[in-house]
Amino acid sequence: MNWKELTKGIWAENPIFVIMLGCCPALAVSTSMANAIGMGIAATFVLIGSNLIISLIRAGVPDKIRIPVYIVVIATFVTMVDKFMAAFTPALSEKLGIFIPLIVVNCIILGRAEAFANKNTPLDSILDAIGMGLGFTIALSLIATFREVLGEGKFFGIPVPLVRNDPCLLMIMAPGGFFVFGLLMAWKRHMAAGGAK
Amino acid sequence: MTGGIFSIFIVAIFIENFVLNQILGICPFVGVSNKIDSAVGMGLAVTFVMVLAGAVTWSIQEFFLVPFRLEYLQTLSFILVIAALVQFVEMVIKKTVPTLYQALGVYLPLITTNCAVLGVALLNVRKNYSLVESAVNSLGGGLGFFFALILMAGIRERLEVADTPVAMRGAPITFITAGLMAIAFYGFAGLV
Numbered sequence: 001m002n003w004k005e006l007t008k009g010i011w012a013e014n015p016i017f018v019i020m021l022g023c024c025p026a027l028a029v030s031t032s033m034a035n036a037i038g039m040g041i042a043a044t045f046v047l048i049g050s051n052l053i054i055s056l057i058r059a060g061v062p063d064k065i066r067i068p069v070y071i072v073v074i075a076t077f078v079t080m081v082d083k084f085m086a087a088f089t090p091a092l093s094e095k096l097g098i099f100i101p102l103i104v105v106n107c108i109i110l111g112r113a114e115a116f117a118n119k120n121t122p123l124d125s126i127l128d129a130i131g132m133g134l135g136f137t138i139a140l141s142l143i144a145t146f147r148e149v150l151g152e153g154k155f156f157g158i159p160v161p162l163v164r165n166d167p168c169l170l171m172i173m174a175p176g177g178f179f180v181f182g183l184l185m186a187w188k189r190h191m192a193a194g195g196a197k
Numbered sequence: 198m199t200g201g202i203f204s205i206f207i208v209a210i211f212i213e214n215f216v217l218n219q220i221l222g223i224c225p226f227v228g229v230s231n232k233i234d235s236a237v238g239m240g241l242a243v244t245f246v247m248v249l250a251g252a253v254t255w256s257i258q259e260f261f262l263v264p265f266r267l268e269y270l271q272t273l274s275f276i277l278v279i280a281a282l283v284q285f286v287e288m289v290i291k292k293t294v295p296t297l298y299q300a301l302g303v304y305l306p307l308i309t310t311n312c313a314v315l316g317v318a319l320l321n322v323r324k325n326y327s328l329v330e331s332a333v334n335s336l337g338g339g340l341g342f343f344f345a346l347i348l349m350a351g352i353r354e355r356l357e358v359a360d361t362p363v364a365m366r367g368a369p370i371t372f373i374t375a376g377l378m379a380i381a382f383y384g385f386a387g388l389v
Contacts, residue, residue, distance in 0.1 A: 174218055
């Protein structure tokens with residue numbers, strides 16, 4: 001077991017803040033914790049499934065057509081998640097809207113398929129997928145924490161004292177997402193560069 | 198429906214701008230907006246592919262998926278069609294207009310994973326648009342992307358020489374700027 005494959009996705013190679021992949025869902029669905037975690041689980045499931053299948057079939061796939069093959073594998077898992085969520089969590093599915101089918105073009109998934117699962121064993125690929133999925137979920141939740149608390153005065157739907165009567169609506173709209181994301185990314189870089197200065 | 202093709206067009210460009218309001222296509226928006234030249238190339242290529250993809254995916258949904266009750270293949274078929282379309286466009290342009298190919302060439306392969314393209318195809322279906330409405334919505338969406346990208350490239354060329362804190366340079370300051378632009382774009386909300 002190579003635990004480094006698991007942990008690198010969470011901080012050092014966090015897909016959102018460091019490699020900057022998959023920003024669209026990170027900004028669009030991070031308006032509340034429930035949405036962020038739902039999206040995180042959906043994307044993690046797709047990542048694990050596609051990484052596993054691709055690392056299993058990589059020897060049999062001709063190099064020239066590998067990208068279309070990856071896309072078919074990924075799209076299959078996305079369709080499964082999409083239908084599953086529509087059936088079991090209709091309210092969440094409604095809220096996330098087109099961003100569930102859009103997991104197909106989430107660069108994290110194709111990026112990991114190409115950069116990792118294509119070259120490594122199935123076990124390492126699953127660990128990589130879980131780590132990247134966790135990193136994605138954590139990043140989304142972090143953005144959502146700020147946006148839900150400041151924008152709605154709630155956290156996981158529970159009113160937060162001080163801000164609950166006077167939420168700043170802008171934070172749950174598109175500009176709030178851009179601001180929080182930009183500031184968090186700057187903070188991550190500042191920390192990575194050695195902190196206080 | 199708030200009346201007419203023209204309002205769909207205006208709404209798609211300004212009010213529901215794909216980048217600044219719907220938050221689609223952020224990766225190319227941040228990745229390719231550091232120079233005006235490349236922003237123009239990317240914007241044109243995306244607009245072109247979006248209109249084609251909008252029309253083709255609409256036809257597939259209407260004439261193939263719905264009659265054969267295969268709606269669950271929507272995501273899979275749309276992304277494959279878009280990928281094939283991008284390849285096809287690349288080959289046609291390369292053969293017929295080499296100068297245009299030189300300008301757009303490097304951006305074309307990136308478009309397959311631009312979520313604005315798949316996004317517009319899915320939105321057209323969800324909003325029950327007709328073929329013409331889909332095409333107009335896709336054109337508006339593409340132009341909106343083009344517009345936002347060029348504005349951002351213009352601002353970023355200035356930001357290059359500005360005295361930005363080290364940690365904020367590059368992507369973070371671009372996001373903050375995009376947020377300010379998004380607020381400005383809410384001003385268009387009363388247009389239609």
